[in-house]
Amino acid sequence: MKYCSDCAQPVSLRIPPDDTRERYVCEHCGVVHYQNPKMVIGSIPLWDEGAHAQVLLCRRAIEPRHGYWTLPAGFMENNETTAQAAQRETWEEAGARIEMQSLFTLLNVPHVHQVHLFYRARLLDLDFAAGVESLEVKLFSEEEIPWNDIAFPTVSHTLKFFFADLAASRKGSDFGFHTLDITKSMRKPD
Numbered sequence: 249m250k251y252c253s254d255c256a257q258p259v260s261l262r263i264p265p266d267d268t269r270e271r272y273v274c275e276h277c278g279v280v281h282y283q284n285p286k287m288v289i290g291s292i293p294l295w296d297e298g299a300h301a302q303v304l305l306c307r308r309a310i311e312p313r314h315g316y317w318t319l320p321a322g323f324m325e326n327n328e329t330t331a332q333a334a335q336r337e338t339w340e341e342a343g344a345r346i347e348m349q350s351l352f353t354l355l356n357v358p359h360v361h362q363v364h365l366f367y368r369a370r371l372l373d374l375d376f377a378a379g380v381e382s383l384e385v386k387l388f389s390e391e392e393i394p395w396n397d398i399a400f401p402t403v404s405h406t407l408k409f410f411f412a413d414l415a416a417s418r419k420g421s422d423f424g425f426h427t428l429d430i431t432k433s434m435r436k437p438d
């Protein structure tokens with residue numbers, strides 16, 4: 249940040265009085281410009297819970313990670329709920345209609361100032377299509393997941409948790425809720 253968004257004068261990076269962290273402070277109007285993590289919200293659209301279960305993935309048409317596969321997800325907008333964000337992103341990126349289910353993962357990614365949330369969801373029909381941010385959209389069974397070509401560690405970990413819980417659900421267990429802190433050196437699940 250170089251200029252104050254309130255008065256357009258230059259800002260400086262310093263610790264304001266009674267604070268403990270560096271902030272962009274406007275020396276002209278005195279406004280402190282706080283910067284906080286962004287929420288990235290997505291869904292895990294599932295088709296068929298049985299032996300032929302498949303999850304909908306999108307191949308990214310945009311940077312970062314162009315050409316890699318991801319669950320439909322994106323930045324939460326103002327004036328929407330987390331569930332609405334998941335549903336909207338799934339529609340925008342995959343043209344897919346879903347029935348929202350429970351919140352499934354919460355992953356902190358502190359080094360990029362993000363928190364990722366993924367909801368379980370039921371894909372309502374097979375009438376999906378790639379949106380402008382996707383090259384293609386496709387259903388994958390667990391065996392078909394392109395693990396080496398998944399765009400983000402939060403997506404790989406969410407898929408690992410998901411298929412483990414899906415297998416357990418067939419033996420009568422409920423789906424869990426999983427949290428994980430992703431560090432800079434942590435790229436893929438074991």
Ligand SMILES: [Zn+2]
Pocket residue numbers: 252253254255256257274275276277278279
């Ligand atoms: Zn200012």
